[in-house]
Amino acid sequence: MKQDNSYELRFSNLKVGVHTYDWKIDRTFLEERGVEDFASVDLQVDLELQRKERLMDLDFSIVGKVKTACDRCGEDVDVPFDSENHLVIRLAHETDLTDDEVVFVDENEQTIDLGQFIYEFIVVGLPSRFIHPEGQCDPKVEQYLEEASDEGEESKEEKEIDPRWEALKNLKHKN
Numbered sequence: 001m002k003q004d005n006s007y008e009l010r011f012s013n014l015k016v017g018v019h020t021y022d023w024k025i026d027r028t029f030l031e032e033r034g035v036e037d038f039a040s041v042d043l044q045v046d047l048e049l050q051r052k053e054r055l056m057d058l059d060f061s062i063v064g065k066v067k068t069a070c071d072r073c074g075e076d077v078d079v080p081f082d083s084e085n086h087l088v089i090r091l092a093h094e095t096d097l098t099d100d101e102v103v104f105v106d107e108n109e110q111t112i113d114l115g116q117f118i119y120e121f122i123v124v125g126l127p128s129r130f131i132h133p134e135g136q137c138d139p140k141v142e143q144y145l146e147e148a149s150d151e152g153e154e155s156k157e158e159k160e161i162d163p164r165w166e167a168l169k170n171l172k173h174k175n
Contacts, residue, residue: 007115011089014051021047025064025118033119039076040067045118054092054107058114060085060121071129072145073137083125087117 007023025043030036043064050057062083070077091107105112131137 007118008111008113009049010111011051011056012110014049014056016051016053019049019051021049023047023118025062025122029115030119030122035123038066038068042066043081043122047114054090056089058087058089060087060118062118062121062125066126068130070132070137072131073141075132075138075141077130077132079127079130081122081125083121085117085121085125 009021023045025041025045027038027041030038030041041064043062043066046061048059048061050059060083062085063081065078065080067076067078069075086101088102089112090102090104092104093107103112
């Protein structure tokens with residue numbers, strides 16, 4: 001795997017105050033981290049970093065779109081993406097206290113790689129299902145799914161349980 005240092009933040013020489021950074025994220029960013037489900041990725045990451053004496057407040061804004069296969073019809077679908085995330089980096093002697101929103105970094109360190117955090121913000125911000133808006137899926141697939149659903153309902157009606165067996169099931173559950 002190629003090591004990409006472009007997301008490395010050199011904080012040792014940052015003065016107290018507000019600093020801004022931005023990155024353009026494409027498909028290779030996710031592929032380098034093992035995610036190959038997207039035909040295209042076009043995301044803009046904007047970071048506003050407020051440097052204080054012993055900590056840094058980082059506010060990430062990630063907007064754009066990803067293109068992937070629709071989970072319903074299989075055709076490409078553009079999925080809009082918009083995520084706001086906050087992270088606190090604290091400079092300390094002990095660094096094993098990290099949790100979800102606060103990362104402890106040894107005060108002797110000079111840089112931190114933000115690539116992993118950006119990756120996690122993207123993955124968590126994606127929807128669990130990728131589908132077209134109602135009525136925009138491939139009409140042939142929609143028709144097939146509707147017919148299959150109708151057949152499933154008919155077969156359920158045909159498989160109604162004989163009332164005598166239903167009574168036996170009820171006896172079994174009472175014991």
